[in-house]
Each structure stands twice: as structure tokens, then as C-alpha cells.
Amino acid sequence: MTSADNEPAPLDADAAEGFLRMFHTAHPEAGPVGPRLSRVRDEIAGTGTYRHTPDELAYGARIALRDSGWCTSGLPWRRLKVRDLRGLRNAAAVAGECVEHLRLATNGGEIRPLITVFAPDAPGAPGPCIWNEQLVRYAGHPDGTGDRRYTAFTAAVREMGWRPPGEPGRFDVLPLVVETAHEGAKLFTVPPDVVHEVCLEHPDLPWFGQLGLRWHAVPVITHMRLSIGGVSYPAAPFNSWFVGSEIGARSLADENACGAARPVAEALGLDTTAERSLWRDRAVVELNRAVLHSFDLAEVTITDHHAEALHRLSWLRSRQRSSGGRPAFRLDPGAARRARAGGPGRFAPAPAETTAPQSPGRLAELLRRRAGV
Template structure:
């Protein structure tokens, strides 16, 4: 029995009739052309009674994924969620195929900079077998190397993940840098943990420059174009899809504030403030605020100059406020993206305090170590405090929970 199976909770491997019926009624209400609801309910009840689960039609899967994204808090402004493309790859359970399709998803989503929102859905959990897991928080993340002097080269948020990947067999570049791509880590029940190098040709990165300060470009900063979120599980009508990577496009502050400025990530605030000639000896000069604003200006300017889709936090705040005022609230059994505490911890540290499984290390189009996350212990953070949270993000004080 693998680590994946040990994480599962029996009630979560067998969908309840209530959850299935609630979803199907919602689906048929939105799609009256789908046929007889009564016949579909009878078919699903029969399947659950005989096998402990049921299979969504492609139309049901697409509707559930779109609604989940719409209500997830990751549905950025300007995204026509009803036209979101859903890649139905539920037949895939092997790590190499899953990793390859994650890389294909990244290629398709990049779309020469005109970011295409996509969801790729892999095999679900069933009473007989667990679906695959992806450990990485996003398919593209930058390594964080611990230095002898206590510092970090790269993204400090992923020091633990980087060390775990190395212990599982990943070899960093001979010349380590601040923007080295971590391997994709995919876990399957029958294969265990597998690592796969993310192909360079599917990762578009934007070099960062400032509209007013030429020295900013000399810092050698860059960021990847597509936020392909990969460690969240998709719940639809009682069925859990533990690997369902999806993307929209970046909000600028996610890169500028949370990634580059935050002391828990790249920690560039002081360096930029000093280059701006700010007095960093006292907080009363508000040097942090000004530096963070300039970093975010550079991010938006650079993505716009490269013609890569991005949005700003003010537009997103208005978008979320409009969403809250619309009165739409996801119910307890509504389709949703969730992440467990174990999965969130594993995406940062590569471990959830259990013995690490043995891993296979593969090449270019091979799998990345999958994720063993499973139990949906908590849903996304409540969205009623969205504006306050986004303000904290702008100031770099809304740090991820460990």
C-alpha cells in the first residue's frame, strides 16, 4: 500500500448520492439540452451502488471544472469562464504521460504570450485506485539553494522542495543561478514518485525592465509567463480529481510583491530601495512601499512590452468586489478547487513529515514526482476578505501559511 492510499479517507473515495445528485441537477439546470435528468440520476445511482463511484460525461466534467474555476478566487478579470478549454485526460495514470501532458498544457497555454486559460483533468480517485498527484505548487517554480552563510540563492520559498528534489535524485545545473527550474514531481499509486525536468522550450520567461530606471534591467530578473497551478484537487459531484492543473494569467503583484519583493522569497526590496537612493535606515521613509511599487511597475511594464497577458491588482480588486456583490456563493457540494494542508506543505518543503518515498528520475518528457495530497481538509481561503487580502499582498505582508 503506497503513501497515496494511506492518505485517503474512505468517505472521500466513494461519492455520495447526495453530492452527485446536487451536481447533476445544477448541470441539467444550466444545460437543459443534456437530456433526461431522471434517467441520468438513475444511471448514476446504479453505478454508485454497483461500483462505489460513477463517471462524469465530458460535458459534465467541463461544466464542473468551469464552475470550480469561476468560484475559486483564481478566475481573473476578463476571463470568459464559460469558454474555458477543458482537456479531458482521465485515461492517463502513468507518470511519464502525465508529466508530458503538463508540459503540453504549458505550451498550449503560453500561446505566444496571449495566455490561453486551460484545465487538464487526469484520472480521479476511485475505491480501487488513487489518481495521480503532482507535488509542485505550479509546474514552473524556481529553485532555492541554501548557502553556507545562511542566505539563499533563488526563491527562498522553495528551499525545502529544492533540497527534497535533490535527495530524490534531481541534479541542479552545474552553474547554479537564481532562476533554475525545479523538476516536476509526479506520484502515482503504482509507480511511486517520479521526477521530470521541465523542457526549456515550453517555458516562456519575461526579462524584467523598468520604464524609467535602466539599471533595473541590469539586475537580471525574469519571470515565467504562465501560472500553471498544479497541486490543487478538483471536486465535482463527489468525485475527486487529485491532479487537475489549471491556469489563468498572472496578477502583477503575485510576481512583484509575493515573489520578488517578499523577504520570504527573493527579498529584493532593500536592494531596489538603495538603488533608488532611498533612506533604508528608518521605516519612516517608507522605502519598502516605494520599492515594492517600482518592482510592480517593472513587472507590468515588462509583460506589456513582451505582449504577455497580465492583470493588475486594482483591476482584480474591482473584479472580485463585483463577484461578491453578484451574490454567487459556492455551496457545500458545489464544484471546487481545494488544497489540503499536507499538499500545501509538500509544495513548499517536498515533505509532510512522513518518510519520503523512493523516486525514479527521468529525462525530458518524463514524469515529475506526483503529489500525494488527498484529503480536502480545507477549502480555499474565504473570499469575503478578498479586498483586505489583496491590500496585504500589495504591501508584501500576506505571507503563505506554513
């Protein structure tokens, strides 16, 4: 852990000015930029940072998503709904609202592009961070069962007190790890009832469903920080929707992930003794077909990699070149390590404290309180 990881960097006043000018150019109804710049300069001089207006926050989040390449079709970033929860710094509240984010984004299968923005970094008050790469990820167990990309993360959260709900399986949802400067790292179980999963079957292969493959519906990215006009939001989970090959080729087929290509190839009767037979390629095609077919059958929003490739070419031709002052999603080295290895913590030089995961009932209670039930 370095000081750059756990201490908020000094605010870049030039980035603040560049962003505000950009915002006022795009929103002339906001009035002249001069008075706003004057207030922001005074706020930075007095506190070391400044607070975005709700409109500035929403604009910055949409531009960051547009420029990130996560959703190049242009549709998700235009539809992006921004949940402004900058007042939340406690781990339980952050975890509860992440669960609410997943519920709202799933929307019965008609996926809603959504971002939830928690407290920013500020002098003497760093914001919370989320260790997980995505809100829903599957455990990787020591015997090779599950998603092997998260074997180290799984081992780390087991040391912190997490246990699978039963016998270790291929699709055990990992707990959410939220870390704050004043609480350390805390575990929270993601309630099963908000994890919408699609069971995979194939349009032409009746036996495919017997493989027992499935995948979650919404890719909520949780470990990237949102940077807008010099202000850094270390916890700002966001989602659009899946590209089919992210599931079929990268997550299910890859030997370093779920390793499903070989059993599919064997069921197809292919020669798996040599890569030259291209058994792996043929298996990946059938996995991708099964993903798209099953998501369509379940009426869950998804796109395919051919459509996404066309959108990306158009995006590359038209996008603005990035600069230091433009809003962006960023991944720092510490966050990348935590997402795969389960540490080290952002704030504590010692290993994260052992803590039993909070139950789904606790998160449900938080959500009920928020709704006033």
C-alpha cells in the same frame, strides 16, 4: 500521512445528485435529469463511483474556476478549455501532458485559460497527484539564492536525485514531482524551451534591466484537487494569467521569497536602515511597474491589482454562496505540505524513493508520440 490523504473518501451520492440537477438546469438541451440520475445511482451501487460525461466535466471545471476567486473578471472561466485526460494514471504520461499544458497555455504570450484533468480517485484506484505548487517554480538554494519559499522543496528533490543545470542560480526551474500509488514519487525535468520567461526592465529606470530579474509567463496551479459532484480529481492543473502584484510584490519583493526589494531600493538611493523611511514600499511600486511594463512589452497577458480588485468586488456581490455539492478546487493539508516541504508522499509511508529526473528529451518523446510524429 493520514488515511484521509492516501485513501479515496466514499463518494457522496447527495453531492452527485446535487451537481447533476445543477448541470441539467443549466443545460436543458441535455434532457431531463431523471434518467441520468438513475444511471448514476446504478453506477455508484456497482462500482462505488461514477464517470462524468465530457460535458459534465467541462461544466464542473468552469464553475469551480468561476467560484474559486482565482479569476474574478469572468473572462478566464468562460474561455476555459478542458483537456479530458482521465485515462492517464502513469507518472511519465502525467508529466508529459503537464508540459503540453504549459505549451498550449503559453500560446506565444496570449495566455489561454486551460485545465487538464487526469484520473480521478476511485475505490481501490486513487488518482495521481502532483507535489509542486505551480508547474513552474524556482529553486531556493541553501545560500539564500533563488526563491526562499521553496528551500525545503529544493532540498527534498535534491535528495531524490535532482541537480541544478549548472551553478545554482536565482531562476533555476524546479523539476516536476508526480506521485502515483503504483510507482511512488518520480522526478521530471521541465524542458526549458516550454518555459516562457519575461526579462524585466523599467519604463523610466535604465539601470533596472541590469538587476537580471525575470519571471515565468503562466501561473499553472498544480497541487489543488478538483471536486465535482462527489468525484475527486487530485491532479487537475489549471491556469488563467498573472496579476502583476503576484510577481512584483509577493514573489520578487518579499524577503521570504526572492528578496529583490532591497537591491532595488539601494539602486534608487533610498535609506534602507529603517522601515519608517518606507523604502520597501517605494521599491515594491517600482517592481510592480517593471512587471506590468515588461509583460506588456513582451505581449504576454497580465492584469493589474487595481483592475482585479474591481472585478473581485463585483464577483463578491454576485457570486453564489458555496455549498457541499458545488464544484470546487480544494487544497488538503497533505498537498499544502508537499508543495512547500517536498513531502511526505501521499501514498508511501516511507520517504520517497531516490530517482534521477527524467530528461527533457524523454518528455519530448512522449509528446511526439502523442502527436503521432
